[in-house]
């Protein structure tokens with residue numbers, strides 16, 4: 001057999017845009033084939049521009065799951081806003097995600113305007129087609145076309161995988177010739193401590209409501225291999241107030257226990273090894289405005 005000469009590789013960055021909750025993180029995970037970005041039904045929970053990496057024989061696609069765009073309010077949201085602008089300017093393409101079931105609304109039109117002024121090729125994913133009937137999906141596809149921002153529009157379900165192959169193929173076609181930026185088996189650019197903190201945060205998001213999900217941050221303070229196949233993780237759950245701390249601990253410690261059990265299972269599933277997870281809750285009143293802490297937590 002003749003070994004083929006090495007082909008040129010293609011690589012590049014695709015920024016994910018879209019209203020909160022349309023399924024950007026779920027799409028990034030589906031394309032990367034790993035849980036890179038946490039998924040939540042609470043809006044505005046992505047704090048870091050997470051890069052999800054998918055690699056083929058001669059291509060590497062890096063998806064940037066952007067934090068939600070909102071009016072700058074504090075150091076945290078300001079950092080997120082600046083990050084969005086920078087990532088869009090650097091991207092080779094943009095995947096604009098909309099919701100098939102809800103159709104196109106003012107929020108989508110606002111984003112479409114932003115994207116029209118950024119000079120990157122845009123594709124639209126009309127996601128959650130598993131939740132919409134044929135007529136509803138057709139109407140959203142039509143409305144998406146009328147936004148007049150995208151060259152291509154794909155009906156998909158990140159949950160079932162329907163349509164995801166065609167979408168991934170299209171995104172690959174946007175990639176210019178270029179080197180691999182990540183090891184082929186790497187699915188994300190986040191340091192391990194941040195990935196683990198995010199998996200804990202996902203369980204907090206799943207169990208809290210109103211302002212609490214937004215008031216909590218997780219800091220992994222210790223990460224140690226106890227022995228082959230067993231990792232010990234110690235993490236702090238930071239809240240802004242005593243009452244939020246009380247909610248996280250829960251009556252008789254039930255809430256923190258439930259978060260810990262679920263987070264340990266999810267980390268074990270991702271890493272494929274045993275985990276000993278220790279959580280404690282601490283009030284840190286102004287963590288959202290603490291630039292040094294934001295640095296440490298990987299929020300650029």
Ligand SMILES: Nc1nc2c(ncn2[C@@H]2O[C@H](COP(=O)(O)OP(=O)(O)O)[C@@H](O)[C@H]2O)c(=O)[nH]1
Nearest residue numbers: 020021022023024025026039040128157158159
């Ligand atoms: N039914 C259905 N739900 C989805 C799909 N994609 C995402 N979701 C759900 O929609 C919610 C928001 O998803 P997420 O990826 O966090 O959205 P993001 O805020 O845009 O990143 C989560 O509860 C997901 O499980 C899909 O294709 N079908």
Ligand SMILES: [Mg+2]
Nearest residue numbers: 024025037046
């Ligand atoms: Mg997200």
